[in-house]
Amino acid sequence: MNIVVCIKQVPDTTEVKLDPKTGTLIREGVPSIINPDDKAGLEAALRLKDELGAHVTVLSMGPPQADMALREALAMGADEAVLLTDRAFGGADTWATSTTIAAAIKNLKYDLIITGRQAIDGDTAQVGPQIAEHLGLPNISYAEDIKIEGDYVIVKRQYEDRYHTIKAKMPVLITALSELNEPRYMTPGGIFDAFREKAPKVWTLKDITVDMANIGLKGSPTKVKKSFTKGAKSAGKLFNLEPQESAELIVDKMKEKFIL
Amino acid sequence: MNISEYKGVFVFAEQRDRKVQKVALELIGKGKELAKDLNTTVTAVLLGKDMKDEAKRLCYAGADKVIYVDDDLLDIYMTEPYVYTMHKIITDKKPEAVIYGATAIGRDMAPRVSARVHTGLTADCTGLAIEADDEDPNKQNLMMTRPAFGGNIMATIACPNHRPQMATVRPGVMQAAKYSEQNPVNIEEYKIDIPKECKNVEILDVTKIIQQRMNIEDAKVLVSGGRGMHGPENYPMLEELADLLGGTISASRAAVDAGWVPKDRQVGQTGKTVRPNLYIACGISGAIQHLAGMEESDYIIAINKDETAPIFDVADVGIVGDIFQVVPLLIEELKKEKATK
Numbered sequence: 326m327n328i329v330v331c332i333k334q335v336p337d338t339t340e341v342k343l344d345p346k347t348g349t350l351i352r353e354g355v356p357s358i359i360n361p362d363d364k365a366g367l368e369a370a371l372r373l374k375d376e377l378g379a380h381v382t383v384l385s386m387g388p389p390q391a392d393m394a395l396r397e398a399l400a401m402g403a404d405e406a407v408l409l410t411d412r413a414f415g416g417a418d419t420w421a422t423s424t425t426i427a428a429a430i431k432n433l434k435y436d437l438i439i440t441g442r443q444a445i446d447g448d449t450a451q452v453g454p455q456i457a458e459h460l461g462l463p464n465i466s467y468a469e470d471i472k473i474e475g476d477y478v479i480v481k482r483q484y485e486d487r488y489h490t491i492k493a494k495m496p497v498l499i500t501a502l503s504e505l506n507e508p509r510y511m512t513p514g515g516i517f518d519a520f521r522e523k524a525p526k527v528w529t530l531k532d533i534t535v536d537m538a539n540i541g542l543k544g545s546p547t548k549v550k551k552s553f554t555k556g557a558k559s560a561g562k563l564f565n566l567e568p569q570e571s572a573e574l575i576v577d578k579m580k581e582k583f584i585l
Numbered sequence: 586m587n588i589s590e591y592k593g594v595f596v597f598a599e600q601r602d603r604k605v606q607k608v609a610l611e612l613i614g615k616g617k618e619l620a621k622d623l624n625t626t627v628t629a630v631l632l633g634k635d636m637k638d639e640a641k642r643l644c645y646a647g648a649d650k651v652i653y654v655d656d657d658l659l660d661i662y663m664t665e666p667y668v669y670t671m672h673k674i675i676t677d678k679k680p681e682a683v684i685y686g687a688t689a690i691g692r693d694m695a696p697r698v699s700a701r702v703h704t705g706l707t708a709d710c711t712g713l714a715i716e717a718d719d720e721d722p723n724k725q726n727l728m729m730t731r732p733a734f735g736g737n738i739m740a741t742i743a744c745p746n747h748r749p750q751m752a753t754v755r756p757g758v759m760q761a762a763k764y765s766e767q768n769p770v771n772i773e774e775y776k777i778d779i780p781k782e783c784k785n786v787e788i789l790d791v792t793k794i795i796q797q798r799m800n801i802e803d804a805k806v807l808v809s810g811g812r813g814m815h816g817p818e819n820y821p822m823l824e825e826l827a828d829l830l831g832g833t834i835s836a837s838r839a840a841v842d843a844g845w846v847p848k849d850r851q852v853g854q855t856g857k858t859v860r861p862n863l864y865i866a867c868g869i870s871g872a873i874q875h876l877a878g879m880e881e882s883d884y885i886i887a888i889n890k891d892e893t894a895p896i897f898d899v900a901d902v903g904i905v906g907d908i909f910q911v912v913p914l915l916i917e918e919l920k921k922e923k924a925t926k
Contacts, residue, residue, distance in 0.1 A: 450708060463785040490790035553741075561900050572918045576915070
């Protein structure tokens with residue numbers, strides 16, 4: 326079985342802070358990580374490999390430094406890694422991104438494609454289903470459990486208020502939730518391999534077949550008109566009192582606001 | 586593409602168990618405002634089985650028209666039959682904008698529809714407005730504002746050269762219009778043959794999550810716990826406080842990731858957006874991604890040991906103190922209040 330896992334290198338947005346004076350993002354010192362949902366997708370693929378045997382290829386589109394995310398994936402146990410990088414891909418929205426990634430996947434063998442549900446820097450959850458659409462495959466989103474039975478996948482698909490257990494014939498694309506599993510650590514041998522024996526392949530525009538009109542900033546139907554930080558709401562009062570006084574104060578405030 | 590051919594605002598009216606979901610009514614509310622600015626109408630699209638009465642409700646909720654498709658394949662949500670049908674309707678009716686709820690259904694079907702139609706899609710919008718195009722004053726564009734970068738920044742996005750302009754909108758953000766059974770009922774029963782091949786997955790089982798607690802998006806009062814709660818064993822204290830105030834409990838991502846509280850309780854950018862009358866934050870530091878989900882609450886009380894915690898920047902009342910001392914005393918005070926009533 327051939328599994329392709331799509332991963333994205335993202336800034337750890339939980340570590341991002343705003344400059345209290347200027348209201349702008351402080352990007353310095355923010356670590357880059359493998360997007361959590363994608364990492365869970367990779368772990369799911371590696372477990373299928375452990376259980377049933379599979380060739381796991383990780384694919385990432387991004388700037389050259391995304392190489393590190395791919396090496397981490399190799400060190401966790403992926404067999405092969407592809408970095409899709411070219412200035413022509415830059416500035417892409419989800420439509421153009423999914424078009425580019427789908428073109429790259431066409432060069433690979435796959436029975437199963439796993440992406441994360443969404444990336445923590447964009448939170449769109451669009452690229453997975455759109456890749457499936459460009460490849461003409463069924464997709465199953467929000468996977469909380471993945472099983473293989475012969476040529477079929479059986480997925481526990483999460484909704485806000487329910488689960489569907491969904492069966493589909495491969496090839497199929499699944500989007501993974503971080504709740505799916507606890508990703509393994511890199512092994513020392515894996516790290517050695519990822520830096521000495523294996524290396525991510527680098528694919529650029531010339532390695533894929535895609536219409537230039539459909540990629541990058543120019544191929545993106547959506548355009549960012551402006552971005553801004555939300556003006557901070559003016560803070561209320563801060564009280565530093567004894568616990569009993571604090572409790573009484575809260576009750577008084579609730580009465581004042583007619584909550585009680 | 587001749588953009589001027591595309592007219593009208595469409596709203597995807599999500600249903601589960603043959604019941605229209607609340608988010609559909611919220612989208613109709615917003616859709617009406619947009620339609621007014623565009624001098625056009627708002628149409629709700631309902632896909633399901635045996636749902637004619639529910640289609641009427643969409644008119645009562647303010648839709649000028651409902652396009653209703655009745656088919657066995659549309660009874661329980663499956664990606665391909667829904668995408669196939671929505672794509673056909675869009676190609677046939679040419680709306681200028683289509684909005685969906687940013688739910689586990691909307692966020693699954695809308696990306697595929699956008700890829701099939703070849704148009705843009707903006708996810709999880711919190712604001713929608715109409716603005717004239719920079720270059721062509723006769724062209725009106727949908728301005729879609731959404732949080733990005735984990736809620737750290739807001740971005741306004743347009744889709745100027747493709748139609749329809751599409752967006753998903755978070756549940757709980759838009760206001761439903763006034764519901765009136767006096768509203769005229771205008772339902773088009775739209776006929777379509779959905780090919781059998783569209784059923785490319787099989788649903789083996791549907792398991793509903795039994796909600797023992799009130800949905801956090803519906804609660805008027807939320808008592809929310811974060812990392813400072815130290816563990817699941819301390820949540821009964823918050824449950825008791827919430828019960829006394831007629832509300833329910835919620836949590837920050839830290840508490841959910843630690844496994845103390847189920848995911849459906851999570852407030853924030855990766856959780857739910859809430860705007861209760863009262864939000865009590867207990868032991869929540871206030872990461873931006875959390876604030877993004879609760880700062881619109883009417884009244885915010887925060888209790889935290891660390892007086893530099895960012896949660897205090899959005900709180901109406903900030904209590905610097907130990908939750909394990911303050912909350913039990915607060916519960917006692919509230920019990921006394923109840924007893925005197």
